[in-house]
Amino acid sequence: MRTAHRVEKVRTAEAELMARLPDGALMQRAAAGLAAACADLLPRVYGSRVVLLVGSGANGGDALWAGARLARRGAGVHAVLLAPDRVHTAGLAALTGAGGRVADDPFDVLATADLVLDGITGIGGTGGLRPDAVPVARAARGSDAVVVAVDLPSGVEADSGEVRGEALRADLTVTFGTHKPALLIDPARTCAGTVRLVDIGIGPYLPSVPEVEALHHADVARLLPRPTAGSDKYRRGVVGIAAGSARYPGAAVLAVAGALRGGAGAVRYVGPAADAVIARFPETLVHAGPPAKAGRVQAWVVGPGLGEDADAVRDVLASDVPVLVDADGLRLLDPDAVRARSAPTLLTPHAGEAAALLGRARTEVEAARLASVRALADRFGATVLLKGSTTLVADPGTGVPVRADAMGTPWLATAGSGDVLSGLAGSLLASGPAARDAASAAAHLHGLAGRLAAARGVPITAQEIADALPAAWRGVRDPG
Ligand SMILES: NC(=O)C1=CN([C@@H]2O[C@H](COP(=O)(O)OP(=O)(O)OC[C@H]3O[C@@H](n4cnc5c(N)ncnc54)[C@H](OP(=O)(O)O)[C@@H]3O)[C@@H](O)[C@H]2O)[C@@H](O)CC1
Ligand SMILES: Nc1ncnc2c1ncn2[C@@H]1O[C@H](COP(=O)(O)OP(=O)(O)O)[C@@H](O)[C@H]1O
Numbered sequence: 268m269r270t271a272h273r274v275e276k277v278r279t280a281e282a283e284l285m286a287r288l289p290d291g292a293l294m295q296r297a298a299a300g301l302a303a304a305c306a307d308l309l310p311r312v313y314g315s316r317v318v319l320l321v322g323s324g325a326n327g328g329d330a331l332w333a334g335a336r337l338a339r340r341g342a343g344v345h346a347v348l349l350a351p352d353r354v355h356t357a358g359l360a361a362l363t364g365a366g367g368r369v370a371d372d373p374f375d376v377l378a379t380a381d382l383v384l385d386g387i388t389g390i391g392g393t394g395g396l397r398p399d400a401v402p403v404a405r406a407a408r409g410s411d412a413v414v415v416a417v418d419l420p421s422g423v424e425a426d427s428g429e430v431r432g433e434a435l436r437a438d439l440t441v442t443f444g445t446h447k448p449a450l451l452i453d454p455a456r457t458c459a460g461t462v463r464l465v466d467i468g469i470g471p472y473l474p475s476v477p478e479v480e481a482l483h484h485a486d487v488a489r490l491l492p493r494p495t496a497g498s499d500k501y502r503r504g505v506v507g508i509a510a511g512s513a514r515y516p517g518a519a520v521l522a523v524a525g526a527l528r529g530g531a532g533a534v535r536y537v538g539p540a541a542d543a544v545i546a547r548f549p550e551t552l553v554h555a556g557p558p559a560k561a562g563r564v565q566a567w568v569v570g571p572g573l574g575e576d577a578d579a580v581r582d583v584l585a586s587d588v589p590v591l592v593d594a595d596g597l598r599l600l601d602p603d604a605v606r607a608r609s610a611p612t613l614l615t616p617h618a619g620e621a622a623a624l625l626g627r628a629r630t631e632v633e634a635a636r637l638a639s640v641r642a643l644a645d646r647f648g649a650t651v652l653l654k655g656s657t658t659l660v661a662d663p664g665t666g667v668p669v670r671a672d673a674m675g676t677p678w679l680a681t682a683g684s685g686d687v688l689s690g691l692a693g694s695l696l697a698s699g700p701a702a703r704d705a706a707s708a709a710a711h712l713h714g715l716a717g718r719l720a721a722a723r724g725v726p727i728t729a730q731e732i733a734d735a736l737p738a739a740w741r742g743v744r745d746p747g
């Protein structure tokens with residue numbers, strides 16, 4: 268599992284460790300890891316042209332010390348000083364002592380660079396790149412050089428993943444001690460490129476509960492149900508799907524398709540699209556409704572393609588089993604009914620639905636995904652899965668890390684893809700795990716299924732995402 272901590276926690280951990288070490292030791296560890304990562308990227312260090320973008324803080328200091336190491340190995344290193352009067356003096360002395368130089372014209376050196384190190388800002392930066400840094404960052408990105416961000420791509424908000432202005436777009440980010448939330452959450456994550464973590468020894472001083480965490484395949488594998496000799500279809504869990512309408516029967520079929528590959532022992536469909544469901548999936552138990560009369564289930568999914576059937580949402584929310592609400596169900600739900608529930612509730616909005624639930628603009632939700640998912644979880648007292656290029660899962664209250672998943676691909680943005688996800692997540696929910704575990708496992712499997720389906724390099728359909736779910740289970744359980 269990758270874990271990310273807030274700046275305040277990183278600074279406290281660094282201070283505790285620094286008090287036990289000689290001056291500058293931590294920066295040397297960071298610079299050594301950074302220089303090694305740069306050397307890995309270059310065909311050879313000797314003779315390569317390296318440009319350092321150096322801001323006024325310790326992030327610039329890291330870049331200068333790493334530049335000094337590369338200069339000692341024969342690289343031609345130029346530093347572009349964005350705040351010459353506040354530069355990290357020891358770092359600059361090390362660079363010049365190793366043969367590096369301060370650039371006269373940033374654009375000249377950037378035009379021929381092989382590698383650019385972005386040391387403008389790290390965890391101390393806020394508010395996007397400042398006007399003097401913007402043309403330099405653009406020239407770096409527009410050059411043929413590989414761009415390596417130091418700790419964070421400059422211009423992103425470390426704690427939230429927001430980008431309030433322009434940020435530098437890196438190919439690789441070398442981050443120190445722990446991930447920062449910005450490296451796991453869009454839009455900032457996209458600016459980071461590949462992320463490499465350098466251990467500088469602060470781990471034991473960081474809190475055991477991170478702000479954000481991202482599951483690996485092995486973490487997800489542990490959350491997936493596995494039937495035993497004592498299992499029968501009821502003990503494995505029955506998931507009820509209240510979805511579809513005369514207008515949108517396909518949503519019911521797709522939600523059932525996801526549910527059948529989610530590990531529940533049986534899928535019970537309730538609603539007006541029973542014929543379409545049975546025609547495609549004869550293994551489904553069907554009932555015309557209402558949900559309260561359809562028979563016992565261990566979890567409900569309500570909402571995909573539901574149209575205006577507010578009674579179905581009310582019925583399902585009145586049950587005493589876990590409930591997942593998606594799509595039309597989110598539009599029809601009564602917030603008080605959600606808050607009054609004693610069994611878990613999982614809401615699965617995309618940014619537009621989340622915006623409607625919060626009374627905000629969609630762009631605000633997309634820009635501030637972490638704050639939005641936490642606000643929704645708190646407002647409804649429910650687990651919330653916020654869909655998008657990074658999927659976030661939050662529980663209400665503080666003290667529980669938000670889960671971030673970036674397994675997906677933009678090819679998943681296809682009609683009906685969310686219906687497959689809700690069936691899948693509901694099916695996992697019926698098999699017993701906590702809502703946040705079911706939601707994060709579903710997001711990961713769905714993302715991987717999308718990737719596998721898209722591997723042929725052609726657009727994918729929602730049905731193909733569902734068809735790729737068995738391969739995604741195998742991929743997660745046996746990644747080799
Ligand atoms: N602590 C440690 O032991 C270790 C720390 N390490 C490294 O230190 C980094 C943190 O260093 P830091 O605290 O000096 O802050 P940093 O990110 O360099 O920038 C802050 C400076 O930038 C300025 N500024 C702010 N916003 C800006 C903007 N938008 N655009 C432009 N400028 C802006 C602001 O000055 P201002 O102009 O606002 O007065 C301030 O002076 C960390 O990320 C890691 O790389 C590693 O070596 C490991 C050991
Ligand atoms: N740019 C993207 N990158 C990765 N995944 C995406 C992207 N856009 C959407 N997705 C995923 O695709 C799915 C779309 O769901 P949703 O918007 O509910 O679609 P629909 O309502 O058509 O079923 C979600 O799982 C979401 O996380």
Ligand SMILES: [K+]
Nearest residue numbers: 385388417419
């Ligand atoms: K940086």
